[in-house]
Each structure stands twice: as C-alpha cells, then as structure tokens.
Amino acid sequence: MIARLLASCDRRPAVGSRDYAVVLLLVRLSLRAQEVASLELEDPDWRAGEVVVRGKGCREERLAGFPATAWSEASPLGGRTCTTLAVM
Secondary structure, three states, rough: OHHHHHOOOOOOHHHHHHHHHHHHHHHOOOOOOHHHOOOOOOOOOOOOOEEEEOOOOOEEEEOOOOOHHHHHOOOOOOOOOOOOOOOO
C-alpha cells in the first residue's frame, strides 16, 4: 500500500517531489503530520543523517535514520544532495 502511495506522486514537478519526500518522512521515521509540517530548513543534518523534530509540548528530538538518500531521490535536482526543504 505504501509503494502504491509513493508511486502515485508525480515527481517531475517540484510539488510532486515534495509530496514524495513528505510521505517518506512519515513512513520511514514514523513522524506525525504536524511534525513534518513544522520542519524548518536548518532541521536536517545531511551529513549526520539526522533531523530535529519538534513534538508535543515544544519537545525537540534528534532522530537518526533521516533518509537523505531518499530525500535526494525525491529532489528535483536529479539525485544531487538537496540542501533546502520546501514545504508549501
């Protein structure tokens, strides 16, 4: 079912790439929608493979296993490292 959801994202336009990346974050890191929505540009640590997630009660947590490779795949940059997080 998740594979079908990911396949439904048309990754050619930037919006589809964003949608694909958001689904990956939801699935691979088990994040809540609000946690993904509150991500900021400086939250991903691309080199360490971590991301800062803000949870309930203003709690911040660093999660390892940030899918930088998958994020890069979702990027309209064609597999090059993406250094910006575009949430529209």
